[in-house]
Amino acid sequence: MRCRTPLLLSLLAACGADALEPAARPTIYVALDQQFSEPLLNRFAQELQIDLVQRHDSEAAKTVGLVSALLEERGNPRCTVFWNNELAHTVRLAQAGLLEPYDSPVARDVPAAWRDPLQRWTGFAARARILVVNTELLPDPKTWPTSYADLVDPKWKGRCGVAKPKTGTTLTHFTALRQLLGDEAFTRFLDGLFTNEVKLLAGNGASLREVRDGKLAWAFTDTDDYHVAKSKGFPVACVFPDQHDGGVGTMLIPNSVALIKGGPNQAAGKQLIDKILARETEALLAAAEGAQIPLREGVKGPDDPAILPAGTFRAMQWDVEWTAANLSRCLIEWEQRFGS
Amino acid sequence: MKALARSLTPASWPLLAAFAFLVAFVLLPLGSVLVGTFQGPDGFTLEAWTALAADRAALRQMWASLQVGLAATAVSLLLGGLHAWVTTGRDLPGGGWLGPLGVAPLVVPPIFVAMGLADVVDAAGFWPCALLLGIAHAPFVAVLTARGLRSVDGRAYEAAWLLRGRARAELWLVRAIAPELLAGCLLAFLFALADYGVPEFLTVKGKTWLTYAEGLLARWNRRTVGTTFAELQSPITAALPFLVALGCLLWLALRLRGNAPDRGVARPLPVRPLGAWRWPLLAVPLVYLGFGIGLPVFVLGRWVLGSAQRLEPMSLEFAQQSWAKAMDQGLTPLLNSVALAIGTAVFVVLLALPLARGAARRWPLLELLCALPAAIPAILLGIALVQSFHDSALLRAFGGDFYAGWGFAVCGYAARLLPFAALTLSAQVRRQPLAAEEAGLLVQRSATARALRLHLPPLLPAAWTAGVLVFVLALRELDLAVVLPAANATAVRRLSNSVHFQHEDWCGVIALLVLGIAVLLPLLPSLLAGRRLQSLS
Numbered sequence: 001m002r003c004r005t006p007l008l009l010s011l012l013a014a015c016g017a018d019a020l021e022p023a024a025r026p027t028i029y030v031a032l033d034q035q036f037s038e039p040l041l042n043r044f045a046q047e048l049q050i051d052l053v054q055r056h057d058s059e060a061a062k063t064v065g066l067v068s069a070l071l072e073e074r075g076n077p078r079c080t081v082f083w084n085n086e087l088a089h090t091v092r093l094a095q096a097g098l099l100e101p102y103d104s105p106v107a108r109d110v111p112a113a114w115r116d117p118l119q120r121w122t123g124f125a126a127r128a129r130i131l132v133v134n135t136e137l138l139p140d141p142k143t144w145p146t147s148y149a150d151l152v153d154p155k156w157k158g159r160c161g162v163a164k165p166k167t168g169t170t171l172t173h174f175t176a177l178r179q180l181l182g183d184e185a186f187t188r189f190l191d192g193l194f195t196n197e198v199k200l201l202a203g204n205g206a207s208l209r210e211v212r213d214g215k216l217a218w219a220f221t222d223t224d225d226y227h228v229a230k231s232k233g234f235p236v237a238c239v240f241p242d243q244h245d246g247g248v249g250t251m252l253i254p255n256s257v258a259l260i261k262g263g264p265n266q267a268a269g270k271q272l273i274d275k276i277l278a279r280e281t282e283a284l285l286a287a288a289e290g291a292q293i294p295l296r297e298g299v300k301g302p303d304d305p306a307i308l309p310a311g312t313f314r315a316m317q318w319d320v321e322w323t324a325a326n327l328s329r330c331l332i333e334w335e336q337r338f339g340s
Numbered sequence: 341m342k343a344l345a346r347s348l349t350p351a352s353w354p355l356l357a358a359f360a361f362l363v364a365f366v367l368l369p370l371g372s373v374l375v376g377t378f379q380g381p382d383g384f385t386l387e388a389w390t391a392l393a394a395d396r397a398a399l400r401q402m403w404a405s406l407q408v409g410l411a412a413t414a415v416s417l418l419l420g421g422l423h424a425w426v427t428t429g430r431d432l433p434g435g436g437w438l439g440p441l442g443v444a445p446l447v448v449p450p451i452f453v454a455m456g457l458a459d460v461v462d463a464a465g466f467w468p469c470a471l472l473l474g475i476a477h478a479p480f481v482a483v484l485t486a487r488g489l490r491s492v493d494g495r496a497y498e499a500a501w502l503l504r505g506r507a508r509a510e511l512w513l514v515r516a517i518a519p520e521l522l523a524g525c526l527l528a529f530l531f532a533l534a535d536y537g538v539p540e541f542l543t544v545k546g547k548t549w550l551t552y553a554e555g556l557l558a559r560w561n562r563r564t565v566g567t568t569f570a571e572l573q574s575p576i577t578a579a580l581p582f583l584v585a586l587g588c589l590l591w592l593a594l595r596l597r598g599n600a601p602d603r604g605v606a607r608p609l610p611v612r613p614l615g616a617w618r619w620p621l622l623a624v625p626l627v628y629l630g631f632g633i634g635l636p637v638f639v640l641g642r643w644v645l646g647s648a649q650r651l652e653p654m655s656l657e658f659a660q661q662s663w664a665k666a667m668d669q670g671l672t673p674l675l676n677s678v679a680l681a682i683g684t685a686v687f688v689v690l691l692a693l694p695l696a697r698g699a700a701r702r703w704p705l706l707e708l709l710c711a712l713p714a715a716i717p718a719i720l721l722g723i724a725l726v727q728s729f730h731d732s733a734l735l736r737a738f739g740g741d742f743y744a745g746w747g748f749a750v751c752g753y754a755a756r757l758l759p760f761a762a763l764t765l766s767a768q769v770r771r772q773p774l775a776a777e778e779a780g781l782l783v784q785r786s787a788t789a790r791a792l793r794l795h796l797p798p799l800l801p802a803a804w805t806a807g808v809l810v811f812v813l814a815l816r817e818l819d820l821a822v823v824l825p826a827a828n829a830t831a832v833r834r835l836s837n838s839v840h841f842q843h844e845d846w847c848g849v850i851a852l853l854v855l856g857i858a859v860l861l862p863l864l865p866s867l868l869a870g871r872r873l874q875s876l877s
Contacts, residue, residue, distance in 0.1 A: 033668060033841050034834065053744070055828050056837075072723065078744065080824070135376035205840040215462070227843045233650030290502050330569060337396065 026080040029066040033224075034256060036288045037083065043188040044275040050268045055079070067093065068257060070260065074098055077262040080089060080269035084253065087114075087123055088172040091258040091324035094120040100261040102270055107277040109296050111261040114254050123254030124277055125285040125292035126310065128172050130250065130258040131239040132208055132229070137217045145218055148177065152192025161199035161207050161219035164338045166331060168203060169222055169253050175330045176318035180248050201252065212236050222253070223307050227291035228305065238306045238311050249316040254295055255285075265314045355694035359706075362695070365755040366713055369724035372585075374577050376727070380569045388573035396576055405533050408470055412532035413525050415474020419628040420481030420519060420528070425745045428489040429609040433468055433618065438625040442482035445632030445805075447858035448814040449832070450476035452851060453632065456639035459647075472538050475632045477528035484524035488517030494607040513609075519596045526593035529685045534717055563782040579720040586715035591708055594763075637855065639849075643848030658845070666849035670834055674850055677831040678857060680746065680813035685807040688761045690756060692806060693799065696765030710762035713755055718819030726823060727751050749827040753814050760813065761806035768802035804865070812858045 002302040020293050030037045034056040045052035067089045070079060077098075084090045093099055099120040107115065107122045114123030133144050150156055165174035178186040193200065193311045199216060201207045206221040208226065212234040225257035226238045240250040250318045257276050259269050274279065285292040377388045392398060420442065426432050427439030445453075454472050458464075492513060501509040514521075559575040614621055646658035692710070699707035713721065729743045742748050772795075780794040821833040833852055835847050 035839065035841065037841065055825055069726065069823070069825075072726045073730045078730065097630075203840070205842070208842075225842070232648070232842065233652075235650070332571075 001205055008125055023055050025070040026265040026272060027055065027078055028081045028082045028083060028132055028272065029057070029070065029079045030057050031057040031066055032083060032085040035291060036285065036290055040276075040281065040284065042273060048268065048271050048275065050265075050272070051339050052268075052272070058083075070098060071096070072272060076156060077260050078264070079293045080263035081272050081276075082258050082260055084257070085127075085252050085255050086172060087121075087167055087256045087320055088175070088260055088324045088327055090121045091116075091320050092327065093258065094118070095321075095324060098261055100259040100263075100266070101260045102273060104270070104273050104277050105245065106274050106279075108260065109279075110277070111295055114295050120129050121258040122273075122277055123256050124295055125282045126252040126295055127169065127290075127305070128240060128250050128252055128293060129169060129220060130226060131218050131241050132211050132221045132226045133237045133239060134214055134216070135235045135237050136210050137214060141237070144237070144239050145241070145243065146239060147247065148220070149189075149199050150241075151220070152189060152196050152231075154196060156196065156217065158197040159217040161191070161197075161201055161210050163203050163207050163220070164200045165173035165334050166338060170220070171327060171334075172253060172323060173220075173251050174318065174334070176251060176273050176323045177248070178330060179322055179326070180313075180316070181318060189251045223293065224290035225301075227302065227304055227307065230288055230306075240308055242316070243314050247314060249314040251316040251318060252293065252295075252310065255292070347759070355698050357549075358359035358691040358695045359698075361691055361751070362709060362758070364722075364752050367709075367720070369728040370716070372728055373720070373724045373729035374580065377577050377580075378572045385569065387568075388570045390582075391574065392577040392581075395578075402582075404689045408466065408473065409529045409533045411467070411470035413475065413529040414472035414527035415471055416478040416481045416532075417521075417525055419475060419632075420478030420483075420484050420524065421622075422505065422624045423478070423628050423829070424485035426483045426614070426624050428486045429611055430611050431611055431618060431693075433622055438543075439486065440627070441629055441633075442486070443477060443479045443862075444629065444859065447812050447816070447855055448476070448537055448633055448636050449818065451836075452636045452640070456636040459541075459639045462633070468539055471631075473532040473535055474505050474528070475628070476535075476538070477531045478628065478632065481521065481523050481524035482526070482529040484520040485517060487663075488520030489513075489609060490676045491520075492516050492609055494609045497561070497609055505650035505708075510612075523596045526589055530593070530715065533582075535587065544659070553818070569710050575719060576723065579717045582672045583588075583716055583720065587712060590711050590715045592612075594707060594711060602689055603787040617799065629693075633855075639851070640848040640851050640855075643844040644852065646845065648842065648844035662845040662849050665843075665846035666853075669843075669846055670831060672836045673829055673831040674853055676829045677854065679814055680749055680753065680827060680830060681811045683750045684757060684814040685811040687750055688754045688758055688810045689765075689803050691758060692765050693796070693803065695726065695758075695759070696799075697769050698765040699762065700769035707762070707766055710766075711759040713757075714759040716756075718756065718822075720821055721756060722752075722823030725755070744825050746826045749820075749824045752820050752824045752827070753817060756820060757810045757813050760809050761803075763804040764809065765799060768799055773796050786855050808862045811861055815854055 002160075009199075014231060029039060030041070037056070038054065041052060041054055045209075055066065055069075057142065064080070066079075067084075070077075070082065070093060073079070074096075082090065083094070083326045090099075094116060101119040103119045104122060110122060110124060110261070114126075116122070131145050131150075138144055143321050145160070151160055151162060156331075163170040165171050173235075176259060181189065197217075197239065199210065201210065201219075204221040204225050207216075207223045209228055210216040211219045211221075212229045218239075223238065225235060229236050242250060257273050259273060277297060282292070282294040282296060285301045286294050289306050291304055293307060294301055295310050297311065301307065376468040378384055378386070379444060380387055423442045425437070427442065432438065450472060453476055457468065457472060463856070486598050496516075497509055497513060500512045502514070559578055642654065644659050644662045645654035646652065646662070649652055652658060695706060695710050699705075699710060725748075729748060732743065777794065783790075787792075817827075818832050818836055821827040821830045827833070831850055835851055835854075
C-alpha cells in the first residue's frame with residue numbers, strides 16, 4: 001500500500017494542475033456583484049500584468065460565504081485581497097487578526113471615518129440604507145415616510161417592510177441602530193415592528209420586490225437595489241431617512257478592501273488594492289448599475305439625482321468597531337426573535 | 341497478512357481505490373470535524389455540545405422540519421405515486437410519454453419552482469413550502485413506484501383479479517409495491533428535510549417555524565461573526581445529530597428497498613384499463629408536471645421576454661437582448677457547469693461500479709457507507725472538505741494546488757452525489773443472476789477479463805442511467821458551488837446571485853439552457869437510437 005499512496009496523491013494533485021504554483025498567483029475574494037466587479041478586476045489585472053484569480057460570493061450566503069472561507073482557510077490563507085461589499089464583516093476579520101496592515105497611498109483622501117486607524121482596511125464607494133417607495137401607491141412625495149421610526153407608525157400598519165436583521169446590511173444597520181438608540185428604545189422599536197405588522201422579509205432584494213410590485217407601499221433597502229429597479233422602469237423612488245434635526249441620519253455602508261495576512265503574493269495584492277481604491281474606481285462604480293456613492297469629494301457620483309452625494313446629507317454616525325464586535329450577540333438574539 | 345495480500349488481486353484495485361476515495365472525501369473529513377468539536381483552544385472540551393444541548397431552538401427547528409417533511413412527503417406520495425400509478429401499465433392517453441416525464445421535475449432546482457410560483461401567485465408560509473418541496477421530490481416516489489409496478493409478476497396479479505375481483509387485486513398490487521413506495525417516500529422526506537432554500541425563500545412575517553436546515557445555514561452565517569468556541573462549532577454540532585437521524589432514515593429506506601423482492605418478472609402487468617376515468621385522470625400527470633416543470637419554464641420564459649422590467653413590453657426583441665447578455669455574462673459559467681457535471685458523472689460512475697458490486701455481492705454495509713453522503717447536510721460536507729483539504733501540504737508537495745483546482749470540485753461533487761450512482765448500480769447488480777458469474781469462474785480467464793466481459797456489460801444501461809442522474813444533479817448543485825473554490829465559477833451560483841440583483845432577463849436564458857442541457861442528455865438515446873423513453877424504469 002505504501003507504494004500506491006503517493007501514486008494516488010499524485011493523481012489527485014494532477015487534477016488541480018490548472019492551478020500550478022498558487023503562491024505566485026494573487027487571489028481576490030469579491031463580495032460585490034460579479035457583473036460589476038469582474039470587468040474592473042480583469043482590467044486591473046491586465047494593467048498590472050498579473051495572473052489574478054477571482055473568487056466571487058454567492059448571495060445565497062448573504063455576503064458571508066467568503067468571510068466563512070477566509071476563516072476556514074486561516075491556517076493556510078488562499079486569498080491575497082478581500083473586497084467586501086460592506087464593512088462590518090471586514091472589521092470582524094480585522095478583530096480576528098486575519099488582516100495585514102497596508103497604508104495605500106491612493107486612499108489618503110478617503111475620510112478618516114472610513115479608514116482603519118491601524119490601516120487593516122479601507123472603505124470606499126458606499127451604499128446608503130434608504131426607504132424605497134412605490135410611487136403608484138404613494139404618488140404625493142409629501143406623504144412619503146421619512147424615518148426608520150415610520151416602520152412603527154400605525155399610519156403604515158401592514159403596508160411597509162424590512163429584511164429580517166439576520167444577515168447582510170440589515171444586520172449591520174440594526175446593530176448600529178441599537179447602539180445609537182440604546183437597548184431600551186431599540187427593544188421598543190423591535191416590539192413595534194411586530195405590533196405594526198411590518199412585513200419581515202428574507203433580504204433587501206425581497207423587500208425591494210414587494211415594493212416595486214406594489215405589494216407594499218415602502219420598505220427599507222439599499223441604494224443599489226433601488227437604482228436597478230428604477231433603471232428597469234419600475235415606479236419607485238428613494239428617500240434618505242432621518243434627515244430632520246436630531247435625526248439619526250442615513251446609514252452609509254461602504255465597500256471595504258483589505259490585505260489578508262499571509263496570503264499569496266502580497267506585493268501584487270498591494271498594487272491591486274491601490275487600483276481598487278483609486279478615485280477612478282469609485283467613479284466607475286458610481287456610474288454602474290449599482291450606483292455606489294463615492295466617499296471622496298470631487299469624485300463624480302451617480303447620475304440619479306435621488307441618490308445624494310456623500311457630505312450633502314445627514315449621515316448616521318455609527319461605530320464600526322462596536323458594531324462588528326456586537327454582530328454576534330445581536331444576531332443570536334434576533335434569530336430567536338425573528339426566526340422562530 | 342498473507343491472506344490479505346493474496347486477496348489484493350489486480351481485480352480488487354478498483355474497489356480499493358473507490359473505497360479510499362470514500363474514506364478520503366467523506367469519512368475522514370467528517371471524522372475530523374467531529375473531533376474538532378471536542379478540541380477547544382485549551383484542549384479537550386464539551387463546551388460546543390453542552391451549548392447545543394442548551395439550545396432550545398434546535399429542538400424547535402427539528403420539530404418544524406418534521407412537520408414540513410411529513411407534509412411535503414404526503415404531497416410527493418400523492419403526486420409522484422399517483423403519477424406512476426396512472427401512467428405505468430395503464431391505458432391513459434399519452435401515458436407512454438407522460439410516464440417517463442415523471443422524473444423531469446428532478447432537473448428543476450426546487451428554488452426555481454419556488455420563484456416560479458411566487459412570480460404568479462402570492463405564495464408564502466407552511467403549505468406552499470410543503471407543496472413545493474413535495475413537488476420537487478415527488479420524482480423519487482414516482483420512479484420507485486414505477487419500478488415496483490414493473491417488477492410485479494403479471495400472472496400473480498391476474499390470479500388475484502380472477503379470484504378476488506379487480507378492487508381487491510388493486511389493493512394486492514399496492515401491498516406488493518409497498519416497499520418501493522415507502523422507500524421513495526423516505527427519500528423524498530430526507531431531501532425535503534435537507535432543503536433550506538425553499539423555506540427561506542417563502543419566509544413570511546411573524547413566521548413561527550424555522551426548519552432545521554435553515555437553522556444550520558443560520559448557524560453557518562453566525563459562524564462568521566462568532567466569538568466563542570461553541571459559536572464557531574455550532575453549525576457542526578447542530579448538523580451531526582441531523583446527520584445521524586437522516587442516516588437512520590436512509591438505512592431504513594435501503595432496507596425496504598433491498599427487501600423488495602426482485603420477482604424476476606416472467607410476464608409484466610397486463611394493461612389495466614382506467615375505464616371512465618381514462619380522460620379525467622389525465623389531470624394527475626398534467627397537474628404534477630405543470631407545477632413541477634411547466635410553471636418554472638413558463639416563468640423563466642417570461643423573464644427572458646422582459647416580464648421583470650417596465651421600460652418596454654415583453655417582446656422577442658427583448659428576448660434577443662436577454663440572449664446577448666446571457667452569452668456575455670453566463671456562457672463561461674454555463675460551460676464550466678457542463679464540464680464539471682460531465683467530469684463528476686464519469687468519475688462517480690467509475691467509483692460506483694466497484695463499490696456497487698462489492699455492496700451487492702459481498703459487503704451489504706458498504707451500501708450504507710456509499711449512501712451516507714446523501715444524509716450529510718451539504719454545508720457540513722463543505723466545511724469538512726475545506727477544513728481537510730485547504731492546507732494539505734502533502735498534496736501540495738506533488739506539484740499542484742489540488743484544493744483550488746477543478747479536481748477538488750469534481751471530488752467534492754462526487755462525494756456528494758456518489759449515493760445516487762452506487763444505489764442505482766447496486767440494485768442492478770442484485771438483479772444479475774449469480775449463476776452466470778459462477779459459470780464465469782469456471783472458465784480460465786483473468787479477473788480483469790471476467791470483469792470486462794461478464795460483469796460490466798449487463799451494468800452498462802444502469803451505469804448510463806446513474807451517470808445521467810449524477811450529471812443532472814451536479815448541474816443544479818448550489819451548496820457545494822458556494823463552498824468549493826473552483827465550483828464558484830458555475831452557472832447555478834451565478835444564477836442564484838443574478839436573481840437577487842434583478843438580472844432576471846439573462847438569468848432566465850441561462851436557467852432555461854441549464855434545464856435544456858439537463859433534459860437533453862437523458863433524451864439522447866431516444867433521439868439517436870429511437871429507443872422508447874423509459875426513464876421511470
